[in-house]
Amino acid sequence: MSTPSADPTSAPGAAPSSAGAEPPDNPLLRERAHLASSRSALRAMREDAESLNIRDVTANWVNAEVLARQIGERIKSLADLSDTPLFFGRLDYLHAPGAPAAHERGAAPEQGWESDGRFYIGRRHVHDADGDPMVVDWRAPVSQPFYRASKKDPMDVGLRRRFGYTGGDLTAYEDEHLSDPAEAATTSKLLQREIERPRVGPMRDIVATIQPEQDEIVRGDLSGTVCVQGGPGTGKTAVGLHRVAYLLYAHRERLARTGTLVIGPNRSFLHYIEQVLPALGELAAQQATVDDLVGHVEVRGRDDAAAAIVKGDARMAEVLRRALRSHVTMPTEPVVVVRGSRRWRVPAYELEVLVRELLDRDIRYGAARDALPQRIAHAVLVQMERSGEAPDDRVQDAVARNTAVKAAVKAVWPPVDPAKLVLRLLGDADFLAAHAEGLLTEDEQKTILWERPARSAKSAKWSSADAVLIDEATDLVLRTHSLGHVVLDEAQDLSPMQYRAVGRRCTTGSATVLGDLAQGTTPWATRSWAEALGHLGKADGVVEELTAGFRVPxxxxxxxxxxxxxxxxxxxxxxxxxxxxxxxxxxxxxxxxxxxxxxxxxxxxxxxxxxxxxxxxxxxxxxxxxxxxxxxxxxxxxxxxxxxxxxxxxxxxxxxxxxxxxxxxxxxxxxxxxxxxxxxxxxxxxxxxxxxxxxxxxxxxxxxxxxxxxx
CATH class of the missing domain: 3.40.50.300 (P-loop containing nucleotide triphosphate hydrolases)
Incomplete structure (x- = not known):
């Protein structure tokens, strides 16, 4: 392996940094030339995007706005950061990736294959005017051996080259001949130098230093939830962010529809990591704290630890469900629908059957309330058909909107405001006791009851834990929108109810959970990842552990x-x-x-x-x-x-x-x-x-x- 020193001019694999002193066959000179050509190609790609004229290609102003925004995001993603290396490595394959072995070759090589089998690995794809790749995105399958190839498993790679930079200038390189049994495996000096490079400003990407065990997590399938237990300096946050970048690359259309979200513990943390994904050309992922997700009310109060622990306990979800369902009452009067000269009567016992069927289905409170008038209207239509009439869907809709039907639904299944429901639970001891029976002890109930009940939801001094309860109640009324993928960092500090709040945001998607059980600093800190994944609704999630520290000395x-x-x-x-x-x-x-x-x-x-x-x-x-x-x-x-x-x-x-x-x-x-x-x-x-x-x-x-x- 060629090993550069801090001064690239003295490195065995590096040439003097002065271009004028370099011989024509100097490898560093050729690599610098490729870097210059790649930057020119990226600039041309950006200029092409900026020159697009969409005035005559959209049907209306809405389409024009959407397309203009997409082009704007494309232009941003093609920004060339002068102090950030455009590529950081090179792979020289022995055979075209995906092609037959040497003795079988005869088929045409795959697209993008150069005659010398060389691929430059960088933060984003760059192609020349003919569409041929000059830099391959680090997330592409062809780039994977850069992170995983070894002497034991070279993955058909003959040479792996790493580049060293000073600012944006390529100043050194280091070669590793994976297929040469005579060359002993050694630690990469450039890799160590990059890991130990001083940190000024926000968090940066680690695409040049991803380790094999990290890469396996980064490239995991979208359909699976993974939990990463990692001690300080193991790179779990970076792994989570790079996993988002990889998934956006590998499943772009799907995640463009469903969305991605990165959840951090506080605003300071989010500000610290906010430049990582844009530096990789990804602008679609949103960032938030758990408090942002459940921000249905203004948080102006604080709980003591004892109250916060009870409010954050998963048992509160069942307390809320019971309290909400208690608003449903069985009908005691029939519904009489008048249409023209005819009167159609649905008796109370039949209405009760409809109500109990909806309760047994255990669907969202609001969805069941919306379904009840249609169920009543259907019962009326059955009577109409028996009398010889031939009603259609328009008649059923009209009956569902009938004043008598609407009044019956309001009486049996009244609308419920989630904040007012939580307000009553925390302010009415009898109401709480009725629905917490067998779930919370008397002492626990007293712990969460307000000493001075608020007069209204607007005047209440809600705490962060109260906001999570309101979010749970909101979901019981109307289903929360699910995203395609959620990354949850510093997860060890979440309460069970907070895990549920995050889980609601990815019920039909997947999650990457990041944390360290040793760093849990809340009274309700996570005791085990299996328990946490259960509260998240992802009990089948896989737990991976990172134990190699790259940051802390x-x-x-x-x-x-x-x-x-x-x-x-x-x-x-x-x-x-x-x-x-x-x-x-x-x-x-x-x-x-x-x-x-x-x-x-x-x-x-x-x-x-x-x-x-x-x-x-x-x-x-x-x-x-x-x-x-x-x-x-x-x-x-x-x-x-x-x-x-x-x-x-x-x-x-x-x-x-x-x-x-x-x-x-x-x-x-x-x-x-x-x-x-x-x-x-x-x-x-x-x-x-x-x-x-x-x-x-x-x-x-x-x-x-x-x-x-x-x-």
């Missing part, structure tokens, strides 16, 4: 893993595969004043390095540290704000650290992070999250003793 993850026996017994620790062990230090101070000064000094020290720095502290400590940073003249950002070359420090409350990453981290007062949570186990999990946000180095500062579990 060895010394840091080893230190953090001391907490695993206390927060997730039996969970395998992450094994860092980084060659760079990283920087790690624990610094004790004598008092609070010295502690704040040490924090500021540690931030100044780490900011001398390239990359981003995060100062993570217990939420209660953030104001004091902000004051200390201001006094020292150090600028800083809030989570979710994009780091720049000028401002690379982010002050992060521990409660918002999950899912974020920084090149360097200063962790202030670990015991304060633990004490900031309602119980020790949750606090230790929060500390585990905070300890594992660093990519290159971690400094832990403390005045109070460290938690004994770190001993």
């Amino acid at each position: 060895t010394d840091v993850i080893t230190y953090a893993s001391r907490l695993l026996p206390y927060i997730a017994p039996g969970l395998a620790p992450v094994a860092s595969v980084r060659e760079n062990p990283g920087f790690f230090d624990v610094r004790a101070t004598a008092d609070d004043a010295a502690g704040d000064a040490e924090v500021v000094a540690a931030c100044e020290e780490l900011l001398r390095n390239e990359g981003s720095t995060g100062l993570i502290a217990a939420d209660a400590r953030v104001p004091a540290l902000a004051e200390a940073l201001d006094a020292a003249g150090i600028g800083y950002l809030a989570p979710g704000e994009e780091t720049t070359r000028e401002t690379r420090l982010t002050l992060v409350p521990a409660s918002l650290a999950k899912g974020l990453e920084y090149d360097y981290v200063v962790l202030d007062e670990p015991q304060a992070v633990v004490d900031g949570e309602p119980d020790e186990r949750t606090g230790l999990r929060r500390l585990y999250v905070a300890l594992t946000r660093a990519v290159s180095g971690l400094i832990v500062t403390h005045t109070a003793p460290l938690p004994p579990q770190l001993g």
Whole structure:
């Protein structure tokens, strides 16, 4: 294998970076020429899209608007990001992919096959003026060996070449001869360098560094739900996002109709990951938090942990179902329909049969209510036919709209507002007791009852858990629209009722669930993925585990893993595969004043390095540290704000650290992070999250003793 160094001019497989000094047969010169040609071809593709004239090809303004939007999205997807490599690898096949072996060849090679069997692998497809591929999309089947081929299974690939870039300039390459038994397998230096590259700004794609076990998950079939258990730095979030990109590529028409959604824990996290899919040319996937999904009411209140646990319990779904169905009453009076000089009478016992049939079907409350007038009208039509009349569908529709029928339906099956239903459950002790009997204990019922019932749904101070209950009730009335695929990240923090809310969004689709049981920091945190998948409605989902750590340095993850026996017994620790062990230090101070000064000094020290720095502290400590940073003249950002070359420090409350990453981290007062949570186990999990946000180095500062579990 040719192994480039940090200076590509000294690499065995790389030529000097000065083009003028390169001989004509230098491989790096040829690769740079192909990069320049590919960029020109991409620019031509974009110009072709921009020059399209649709004035005479659409039937009306609606079609014109739709087509114009599609063309606009196409133009955006063809953007050439100057500092992002257009291609990052090359495959030299021994035979045309899909063609017979060498001794059988005679059939025509597949389309796109070059005479030398060479395919450049990049973030998107690029073709020349004749339509021949210059860069192949990383998601195409022909690209798969770039991620999975090995010495043991070369997948008919003779050469795998990786490219190294400085900014947008191709500066190095590295070759791996998979079919050469004499060449020993070694670790890719370019791959390691890409993994360990400093992080500034939002999360970036990992298409150049996807590992075989990650690629298997990324390319999984759309019809199956997969749950990825992954410790810090294993790339589970990146795998989930790249899986979306792959599915949009492989099932574009289907997902264009049904839609895709990425769900994250908070807005800061979504802002951090929002550039990954656009960088891969995918603009269709939407992003949201669970609170966004259930935003039927304004959330202005908060529950204590005990109330939130009960409200988030899956038993509440049955309480709501019972409460809703209690609005249905059996008819006691007949329905009399007058048409002309005739009167048609449907007796009460026959109406009761119709109502019970709809209840037994257990369909949505609103759908059953819509069906009841048609059932009554059909009973009237049967009587008409028996009397010799020949009514048609128009007559049945007219009977269903009859005033007497509408009045009977309103009395028997009244409309129900989901928010008012939840309002009554939480404000009326007798109503709650009647429908929670055998499901919730008396103490649990008292826990969720409001001390002061709200007068109306608009004036109520709804909590996040209340909003989820309203969403459940809304679905009981009218079915929630299902998407084609949903990615749920940081899933370990969801309650059973929140899982149900997400599951309603993919009842006819599939899901990718991402999380780490050791990082669950809510009182209702997920206990097992099998249980979570059951609440999601995807009990047949497959659980995959990622244990290779590509982000967190060895010394840091080893230190953090001391907490695993206390927060997730039996969970395998992450094994860092980084060659760079990283920087790690624990610094004790004598008092609070010295502690704040040490924090500021540690931030100044780490900011001398390239990359981003995060100062993570217990939420209660953030104001004091902000004051200390201001006094020292150090600028800083809030989570979710994009780091720049000028401002690379982010002050992060521990409660918002999950899912974020920084090149360097200063962790202030670990015991304060633990004490900031309602119980020790949750606090230790929060500390585990905070300890594992660093990519290159971690400094832990403390005045109070460290938690004994770190001993």
